[in-house]
Amino acid sequence: MNDSPLLALFGYFALLSLFAVGGANAAIPEMHRISVEVMHWMTDRQFADSFAIAQVSPGPNIIIVTLIGYHVAGFAGAAVATAAMCGPTCILAFLVTRTWDRFKEARWRIAIQSGLVPVSLGLIGASAFVLARTADHNAIAAIITAVTALVAYATRINPLWIFAVGGLIGLTGWL
Amino acid sequence: MSDSTGSSPVAIPASTRPSLSELFRAFVVVSISGFGGALPWARRMIVEQKHWMTADEFNEAFALSQFLPGPNVVNFSVVFGSRFAGASGAAVALAGLMGPPLIIVMVLAILYARFGDIETLSRILAGITAAATGLLIAVVAKMAAPLFRKRWDWMPLIAIAAFIGVAIMQWPLPYIFAGLAPVSVALAWMKR
Numbered sequence: 244m245n246d247s248p249l250l251a252l253f254g255y256f257a258l259l260s261l262f263a264v265g266g267a268n269a270a271i272p273e274m275h276r277i278s279v280e281v282m283h284w285m286t287d288r289q290f291a292d293s294f295a296i297a298q299v300s301p302g303p304n305i306i307i308v309t310l311i312g313y314h315v316a317g318f319a320g321a322a323v324a325t326a327a328m329c330g331p332t333c334i335l336a337f338l339v340t341r342t343w344d345r346f347k348e349a350r351w352r353i354a355i356q357s358g359l360v361p362v363s364l365g366l367i368g369a370s371a372f373v374l375a376r377t378a379d380h381n382a383i384a385a386i387i388t389a390v391t392a393l394v395a396y397a398t399r400i401n402p403l404w405i406f407a408v409g410g411l412i413g414l415t416g417w418l
Numbered sequence: 419m420s421d422s423t424g425s426s427p428v429a430i431p432a433s434t435r436p437s438l439s440e441l442f443r444a445f446v447v448v449s450i451s452g453f454g455g456a457l458p459w460a461r462r463m464i465v466e467q468k469h470w471m472t473a474d475e476f477n478e479a480f481a482l483s484q485f486l487p488g489p490n491v492v493n494f495s496v497v498f499g500s501r502f503a504g505a506s507g508a509a510v511a512l513a514g515l516m517g518p519p520l521i522i523v524m525v526l527a528i529l530y531a532r533f534g535d536i537e538t539l540s541r542i543l544a545g546i547t548a549a550a551t552g553l554l555i556a557v558v559a560k561m562a563a564p565l566f567r568k569r570w571d572w573m574p575l576i577a578i579a580a581f582i583g584v585a586i587m588q589w590p591l592p593y594i595f596a597g598l599a600p601v602s603v604a605l606a607w608m609k610r
Binding site (some may be wrong): 249253260261262263278284293295296297298299300301302303304305306309310313314318321325328329331332333335336337339340341343344347350351353354355356357358359360361362363364365367368369371372373374375378379384385386388389390391392393394395399402403405408409410411412413414416418 | 477514523554555556576
């Protein structure tokens with residue numbers, strides 16, 4: 244690795260972001276391959292810990308790239324990796340939306356738009372299912388999930404309260 | 419990127435159109451609440467609390483974000499922000515979504531580098547994740563409601579097929595996009 248690590252960070256993550264259809268979780272395996280196996284930026288354990296930290300912190304899970312960047316090249320690395328992961332796709336999203344909204348009444352746009360909704364919904368449902376399978380490995384966790392789902396669906400209580408209860412139960416080590 | 423071409427963001431009654439600072443604050447709240455995924459919080463804020471979009475509009479904007487490459491919620495902030503206030507709206511929403519988590523995650527990383535103990539954190543996280551999963555299930559149910567409420571047509575079938583493909587069969591995502599999206603769009607085209 245003779246090149247500047249910042250350049251490598253930018254190149255890999257910008258490229259990865261453009262192929263990451265389906266969001267952060269779909270891109271994790273490829274990030275692992277690059278960071279641990281190809282570039283040897285970090286060990287397996289460090290990658291797993293970064294993943295955990297990204298999960299613990301609020302906000303988009305994609306923030307794991309910030310941690311990888313920080314690990315490789317400090318604050319500059321964090322900034323470069325984050326910009327690479329978000330910049331190109333955000334510009335693309337912006338251009339597409341503008342074009343998209345210009346054809347608001349076009350029949351093809353209406354067809355694409357309403358055609359994408361059910362596919363998207365199925366995918367979100369699938370991520371909930373996959374998440375439930377990994378998170379609910381015992382009865383207490385499954386109960387927390389079920390209660391949260393019911394409360395969030397049927398009431399307007401701020402879910403942060405339920406998160407706090409869930410976190411406390413987790414702290415006791417029952418999960 | 420100048421915003422010259424009229425940039426008529428979709429016609430929306432002025433009363434429900436957020437100002438730039440409202441947009442920024444809304445996405446800050448979404449991002450710092452968003453443990454285990456920001457989607458439920460974005461929907462809660464935009465559809466249920468601020469009424470900036472209807473349930474159907476939200477579904478469509480989110481579906482578009484999901485089909486663009488890159489992180490879904492990040493795309494969504496850009497799609498949403500630019501629809502209401504052009505380039506500056508997109509920038510403001512994105513900054514609101516990414517700013518606070520970036521600071522928090524860096525602090526956590528520094529703490530981790532110093533103390534290296536994330537056992538306690540991950541125990542707490544296990545509880546939060548279980549709750550976040552429930553929250554995601556609830557939001558899926560809410561987003562599905564307008565789809566299933568219409569008289570029985572092909573839409574629920576497509577959604578169920580996508581769900582089975584990813585969750586049960588565990589086929590790669592791009593294949594499912596490539597297989598289902600054209601069928602679904604074609605059905606939508608013919609329907610009108």
